Amino acid sequence: MRAHLPILPVLIPAVSAAVMVALARRELVLARVLALASAAAQLAVACLLLAAVQGGEVLVYRLGDWPVPYGIALVVDRLSAAMVLLTAALGAALLLHAVCAWDRRGQHFHPLFQFQLMGIYGAFLTGDFFNLFVFFEVMLIASYGLMVHGGGAARLTNAMQYMVVNLIGSTLFLFAVSLVYNAAGTLNFADLALRVPTVAASDRGILMAGGMLLCVVFLLKAAVVPLQFWLPGAYGHAPGVAAALFALLSKVGAYALLRFALVGLGWSSLAALEPLAWLTLLVGALGVLAAPTLGVLAGFAAVASIGVLFVGLAGAEAVRLGAGLYYLVHSTLTGAALFVLADLVRSARRKEGDAVLGGQDFAGRALLGGGFFLAAIAAVGLPPLSGFIGKLALLRSIPVEGGAGAASWVFVLVTSFLLLLGLSRAGSRVFWKTQGDGGQAMRGPEAGGVAALALLLAGTFAWSLVAEPALAYFTQAAQALLEPGAYVQAVTGMGVFR
Template sequence: MSVFDLHLAVLPVLLPALTAILLLLLGDHGGDSHGGHGHHKLLWARRITLASTALGLLLALALAWRAAEGELITYRLGEWPAPFGIMLLVDRLGAMMLVLSACVALPVLWYACGGWDAHGRYFHALFQFQLMGLYGAFVTGDLFNLFVFFEILLIASYVLMVHGQGAERFRVGMHYVVLNLAASALFLIGLALIYAKAGTLNLADLALRVPQVAAPDAAVLQVAAMLLLVVFGFKAALMPLAMWLPSTYAAASPPVAALFAIMTKVGVYAIVRVHGVVFGDSAGATALTVEPILLPLALATSVLAVLGALAAKTLARLVAWLTVVSVGTVLAGIGLYGPAAWGAAFYYMINSTLVIAALFLLAELVAAQRGDADGQLVPAAPVAQPTLLGLMMLLAAASAAGLPPLPGFIGKLMLLEASSNHAWAPLVWTVLLLVGFFTLLGLARAGSILFWHVRLDLPANVSSGGSPKLVLATCSLLAASVLLSVAAAPIQRYTQAAAVQLSDRAAYAAAVLDEQGGAAAQTTRPYQVQQIQPGAQP
């Protein structure tokens, strides 16, 4: 095995971290792209961060290629054996999330280089720190380092949220920071309770130990599981913890909001890892806390969010509500518990993330051509590019609503099929179909106002339309979504295999705990003090 293959699992985390440090050393352009010195720095920052993000995509694809064969790629930092040391683990699901994150990040960054990166300070360094947190969350093998990477991506997102300044961004940004700090405190409390009763935070080790915990310790683990569900549900925007998201995402700059489309999926990913595997249907008494409530909460999330989308008064806020709708649909699949439902949820999650990111960028392209009306859903002067933007809007709306033959339809069809034998099947079918219909209705209403209900008394927009760079970045996200339909069969096989792999607890234990001869796997609790009998030698 080459040195590259040996360290491949850690490279997606190291690359953005080192790139961010390099960008900080390069210096800041001062939020002003004008002027010789500042403009020169900005050009170099763009080149470096685009090259790094493209290389990150290649690394993610290399990991996905290896993981597709079923290999569990492990990496021990400092060569400390699990469960004592820091463990990185890449499986099919983790590799898929790496590729999805990079596929969103690269077009969004290209879009931001069209001018948004010059509206504030250190945009590119913060963008790379955000990617470091995202990539780290998807490859970590233990709960504490999941918390660490959560904090890294959140700290970067705090600044990116107010990038470009503005009173509204500062107002919602303050709420965003305070709520996330409260969630982080709950996260730490949950980790402490789990470690106190299970003796480990390594995910593979927890999956083996949690089912063996008996009363009364199982009750403490149930409390910890509920605390973590609150934390992850808040980050994923699961109702009733999702009310912060529409205002926050609608107020953020378009490229930041588009990047944030992947952040809700970090919460979904954490729910799968923790409540789907560790506290899942094989977790004994602790499973009873989470499994019965996840599905109804997910369905309620989709219903309430689509009503919010129908009531939205701006296109950006409508897209923000659709972000919550997609989260509810994905978590409905997770809440069905089973490889078929999980595989369908993963497939749908890929498409919804790409489409939502594209819609955030498209919303800005449309708003920029509507004069004073901006993104408000009111009649205004005609846009400069009605045909191009209208077709892009139509494609995105059809996929988000689940119309054939687009991947949104394929993903929902897989979810409906997976739920057919479930006790909640009638409700799942009703909610998913009605949510799809109302999503289409909300986007059709928005499209008709934006492109058809024009005011002839206002002067026509004389701008030449969006720049090719901005349009191409947005179209690339939509093209990636269409590619999911073209390559639906192999991608579906991959997502199903990822779901099946998650249930193989023995394989994870063998890869994570047994590589060093099994000694780590035989421990009961890390750092547990051995009881010495009186008169015995220590």
């Protein structure tokens, strides 16, 4: 059974979605039962995978038992196992919101949700570019359907922009992969690590052109400035449960960039991206200040969190990179909480929706206001939640001496203050500066959405409680990225010659 664990995160949602389409197209109760059972199975498998690689072992699953580079390989190490567990936990929490609200507003929600999870799992587990592209497309096609779920003109308009941007990204991905394959003769990450040092001088220009184009594609997926323009509107107008899951999609781009650049190309760091990380932080924080709705505010907060993440990923030291990966988990949970909360406010206020302006009282205002307060603390990075620990660990790993280190400190601290101002402004207008008793005729917030919000916020608190072992775990995962010998050996049976 242990030998087949790596395929199960992809297989379970794929089979579940197919069964739902075949047997539960018009049976919502059955679809919900299947979805919840699938989520429980995914969570159990994710825990088993994490336990299997806890000691540093790398699990490799070769479909059809074909050798590298001819066959399809799924690879599980510390980092990919942690990302699979994060995905499973997030998916299970969001299903609580979905089964109480969003799955009634259109057909095929649950199959699309399962296919979305399948694509995310596959992107984290795949060991080669071909399947990374396939899983990206599965993930994106499912996200198109989820984004327009429930209808609406604004949702459709922003979904079209999202689709166009990602189709351009997919086209560039194909061009880039063809260049890399032409120069190196392989699409497997580990095999590429072996072949890059031996690429002929005449082909190095082609390899670097393909590599740089792939980096652009991954930065587009991650929504790093100047390629972030599509995210706030697209996610801000998507259904809350879908947008909350989309909070993980930008992390897929960052993950793919790490695998490709540090493992495949053998770069020592992503330091060249640090100025882009600063700009991403600034754009996200300023966007939060000016956001017209809570959904768009959550989108800009996600952009700002990507900036913090890339400040960590730009370092060449395992401690700094590990702090960035710790913050990745925190920002995913916090971003999802903000999107769920915006959706609950939108539903409770109805006519005013989630607009950031003063209006009438609405049902559940005190409850949702408390949730927003905790989510804001987490997003800004104030104690006692995990955002504070993540930013503190990140800043402690960056030496102040030198221009780049000092600039990172300044951008992280200044933008944290701007985020505090923007979130305080939005919270006071939506939850405090209200009038009348408009909430008397409205129903309270949906129980499933409140439960999902509570679980996500509890997750940020729990993440702070396990900060020490979690930081140690991700520091080890970062060290394996910077020194990928064990990964390459496990996949190819050969060592890295660099």
